Amino acid sequence: MAMYFKLLAALAAATLAGCFGPGAEPGGAPAPDAHRPADAGDAGTPAAEPYVVLAEKLRAPWAIAFDGETIYVSEREGSVVRVEPDGTATRKPVRLQAGVAASGESGFLGFALAPNFAETKAAYAYHTYEANGAMRNRVVLLEERETEWVELRPLLEGIPGSRIHDGGRIAIGPDGHVYVTTGDAGEEAYAQDRSSLAGKILRLAPDGSVPEDNPFPGSYVYSYGHRNPQGLAWSADGAMYAAEHGPSGRPGGHDEINAIEAGGNYGWPKVYGDENEPGLIAPLYHSGEPPAIAPSGAAMGEDGRLLLATLRGETLFRFDPAALERLEPLLEGEGRLRDVAAKGGFAYVLTNNTDGRGTPGPSDDRLLKVRLP
Template structure:
């Protein structure tokens, strides 16, 4: 078994952080969290070089390079999940602190509460967040977190700026010090997609009875969604090492970014019931039993995490690679022309999301024990695609 991608980093305390459900002033209004914005601290944008374009594809810089507009908010502690409320503000999770924050489009930061059951160690903790597609009526947020015994999905009501008590939606997902997955998102079909890692035990990815190393598809109540490959199982696809990003294109196709081991990171087009090969295959396998990735990268150029889609392109954030990849998606569902931007400008990049007004928010992950944080980290950077 190869563990070339298991960088130990700093060992984080394995304790559940007890957080207040809300932070409020004496008059009952939410207490803004102090922040420092630095709209002029961003370096000029690099021109991607040919060496930054991974084989076997070649790319061109269609439409000009993206531009970093400024730092929206800084002094965060490992922001991990980001999703938008109907009013345009975002809900942001912090992996280590367990805090749940609201970030407005102007950078105003408000603490909504926290998830006290989250246990932050290694790559675990409070991870993904998804806003209910029926939020206007049900006021519900969904979270993926690691507890002392498992990974699980919970829901919690949001009453104004007060996060309510979580309710378990799906539990029993294997947990690990590494490879916990954690990205959750509602698809165009209204169902919740959940990425899980194989927790450092590669065999779990091929075990149909394990929820580890999979992409799951469930209802908002945690039941297997109608139309799953097995009506009794939440598993949508299998053979994954550690999927960290999900995005749907204009045609409703699901894409996923995935950590490889020692050789190749992957961008996969996800198909119902398909097997993506781990641990038998890393990268392109060429056989009929497994689905090959559409693109691969040398591990030092990616370690892909967040994934977003905007205007015919996927945007993929790189941790070890410390860059943002733009990838063209054709109408036929082919990914090509990957081009790198912001290489080593902001350190480790965890999450990229498309905002309601068509910009990108890009989060850094330099305080996760594996980066070299600046005094401003971690940050949310606004990018004009």
């Protein structure tokens, strides 16, 4: 049965944890105890509200990463916000060898901490830049320092970019490799061209080299035929899933959830929705005709069900890959949702109302902590 949280209009956003405004200096004081994350419902304690706000006034946030109980959030302009367990939030700029080109759907997007982050302070990031008058995307290795993040070296450059369809998700797979989603950059033919890095899911070794066991020798391409994938997640048994934006305009809709296979061709632009051809892999789920949901971030819950943050759909959904049932709404009414992470029975959700396509409220954008039913 579909379930969702009824939202309370009386939330006093100005008193919630992690508050700092655009243009504020990095840093912030903890919020009052009554609004700390424990109020989302500790063991044996019912939740008083549908969620708590861990940080607010974020600037077009894009990705969530965890270091223990500390949360990092990337922002499209080229900064990273660190949110401490006590609610203190600190924004640090990112110093890159190629400047961030942030317009439309482009900018500083995917962000993932290295598995040995506690020792190295290293992270992987994906961002758009300009080269020879064209927009491109690159994957870089960063290091957190006292007042900023600094690029240590580029790992992969020259990925076709655009104001639309840049993909952008970075995730560390259960095999320890780095997975990156790229969009077709508005050029549909790129998705079927295995010599292009656009419209793909890429797989890199942690040092940026091509893994020897990639499906196409000498190529970063792990799967292809993608339009604009922005969500990656793995089940406990290692099955890989991706969420992807379907076509715009007419026919429109047909956003997808796919089970990803090494070397698989997912059909774009040859087919979409229920269409299929020999050698192409059909989606586990597609949203059908408009209105689209525009799925972005994805996470696997502890119960083996997939969580999806949706932009146009403005809903946090849950999907069971085994049952292939309809999407179950869990959270609505907060506007556009960019990313979701699952941890300890909670969903951590980024709103995305300041990205130029939403209607921001006075405290947007926010990082929410939601207890999963």
